[in-house]
Structure formats: C-alpha cells, structure tokens
Amino acid sequence: MTEHAIVADGLTKRYAEELAVDDLSLSISTGSVYGFLGPNGAGKTTTMRMLTTLTMPTSGSATVAGVDITDRPAITERIGYLPADPPVFDELTGREQLQYVARLHELGNVDARIEELLARFDLADAADRRIAGYSTGMCKKVGVIGAILHEPEVVLMDEPTSGLDPRAARTMRDTLADLAERDMTVFLSTHILPVVDELADTVGVIDDGRLVAEGTPAELKRRAESAESADLETAFLEVTRKDEAGAAEPAGMGNGE
Numbered sequence: 536m537t538e539h540a541i542v543a544d545g546l547t548k549r550y551a552e553e554l555a556v557d558d559l560s561l562s563i564s565t566g567s568v569y570g571f572l573g574p575n576g577a578g579k580t581t582t583m584r585m586l587t588t589l590t591m592p593t594s595g596s597a598t599v600a601g602v603d604i605t606d607r608p609a610i611t612e613r614i615g616y617l618p619a620d621p622p623v624f625d626e627l628t629g630r631e632q633l634q635y636v637a638r639l640h641e642l643g644n645v646d647a648r649i650e651e652l653l654a655r656f657d658l659a660d661a662a663d664r665r666i667a668g669y670s671t672g673m674c675k676k677v678g679v680i681g682a683i684l685h686e687p688e689v690v691l692m693d694e695p696t697s698g699l700d701p702r703a704a705r706t707m708r709d710t711l712a713d714l715a716e717r718d719m720t721v722f723l724s725t726h727i728l729p730v731v732d733e734l735a736d737t738v739g740v741i742d743d744g745r746l747v748a749e750g751t752p753a754e755l756k757r758r759a760e761s762a763e764s765a766d767l768e769t770a771f772l773e774v775t776r777k778d779e780a781g782a783a784e785p786a787g788m789g790n791g792e
C-alpha cells in the first residue's frame with residue numbers, strides 16, 4: 536500500500552474558455568478522510584472526474600491508489616466512485632443492479648455482502664423492486680453500496696449524504712467512518728459542512744479551480760478571522776470570499792503556522 540492514496544501534481548482542466556481546475560496539487564494520506572469543499576462551480580466534480588479517469592486533464596498528472604490516472608482498467612479495480620447522480624439502471628431491481636456491479640468487478644459470490652449492505656442501508660424490503668420506482672435517496676443508497684462493494688482502496692464520493700433522510704445520512708456517515716477505520720481512503724465532496732467537520736482528517740477548499748486552503752478542520756477554524764467562535768462554515772466563507780476584482784483572496788492557505 537502506498538503512503539499517499541491520492542497524489543495530484545499540477546492537475547489542470549480547461550473547457551474552451553473555462554479553466555475548471557487550475558494547477559491543483561494534492562497529497563492525501565492512505566486511510567484518511569479528505570473533505571473537498573468549494574462553492575458551486577469551483578471545480579470539485581471536474582477534479583473527481585479526472586481522478587476517476589472519466590475525463591482527461593488538460594495538463595498535470597495524478598496517481599490514485601498508486602496507479603496513474605491514464606491507466607483506466609487498473610484504477611477502476613482499485614477505486615469506487617459515487618457521482619452526485621449515481622448511475623443505476625431503472626429497469627433493474629436494486630439487488631440486480633448490485634449483482635451487475637459485482638459481475639463487472641468479477642467478484643464471484645458476494646450475495647451475503649450485498650444482503651448485509653442492503654440491510655445496513657434499510658433497503659432490504661425494496662431490493663426486489665425496480666429502481667424506476669425508487670426515490671432519489673434510495674437510488675443514492677444503491678449507488679453507495681455499488682461504489683464500495685468491491686472494497687476499493689480509495690473511494691471518491693460526490694455529495695454522498697444529499698437526498699438522504701436523517702437516519703440514512705447517519706448510516707452513511709457511520710459507513711464512511713467505518714471504511715476509514717479499515718484503511719480505505721475516502722475523498723469526500725459535499726456542501727454539508729458538519730459532515731466534513733465530523734469525518735474529515737484534512738479539508739481542502741477549492742475556489743475558481745484553485746486550492747485556496749488546506750488543513751485539518753480545527754486548523755481551518757483557527758485561521759478564521761473570528762477564531763473565537765469560528766466554525767467550519769465561517770472558515771469556508773472567509774477563504775472563498777471574493778475581493779473587489781472578483782478573485783478569491785488567498786487567505787487561509789498554508790501549513791497551519
């Protein structure tokens with residue numbers, strides 16, 4: 536196992552005039568939970584899509600689980616990805632969808648693990664109904680189970696708790712904590728800051744495609760100007776605050792000193 540589960544070096548993605556991700560470098564320790572925050576349109580999904588081989592960087596490089604992101608087959612085996620809208624087939628049942636995922640990963644018989652995960656996410660009763668009749672949250676749960684079924688080394692999740700009711704969101708947070716306990720690296724993008732505050736070892740804040748702050752949740756809170764009562768939301772608002780020219784101020788970037 537490599538010391539760093541995710542390493543990005545100058546990762547950049549340009550869409551025509553839009554510089555979606557700008558010279559992003561990351562070094563994320565194996566077994567840690569990394570909370571990736573940023574305003575709408577900051578470049579979070581684009582970053583995750585590059586790290587999961589779904590889109591090619593314009594320049595820069597990265598490895599995930601020790602594999603270069605140009606090696607799609609090897610990466611696919613080692614990572615799990617939950618996009619904001621999980622890719623599920625409406626015509627399948629939840630159980631069939633997960634059996635399909637198991638076949639894609641050539642997992643052999645994982646029926647017991649599927650049952651256990653369905654039960655954990657309170658989906659056992661719906662497992663034999665077609666996904667077409669599922670709610671948004673139920674689809675999300677199937678997507679989550681599909682992303683972790685093959686016990687990947689690194690799991691990247693885009694808004695894993697959005698659309699989940701409070702009990703399911705709790706289960707999701709417990710599951711993510713449990714995965715990290717088992718040395719899986721979790722890269723988590725969300726707008727729900729308490730989730731990051733609770734789970735993340737390190738937080739990175741991206742704004743206009745650039746990493747504008749990075750540190751532990753406690754460090755980011757300490758660096759907020761109103762440090763006395765600062766929470767992660769205050770810290771987030773400060774590091775993503777725009778100056779008059781509209782550029783993010785580089786406040787808060789550093790090594791915590």
Ligand SMILES: Nc1ncnc2c1ncn2[C@@H]1O[C@H](COP(=O)(O)OP(=O)(O)OP(=O)(O)O)[C@@H](O)[C@H]1O
Pocket residue numbers: 550553554555573574575576577578579580581582
């Ligand atoms: N396929 C694409 N073609 C052109 N522009 C794109 C494409 N995908 C993303 N962008 C642009 O890149 C920028 C970053 O988008 P991205 O989806 O990565 O942001 P995000 O941080 O995930 O936002 P949100 O929090 O709203 O999901 C945005 O300006 C977006 O319009």
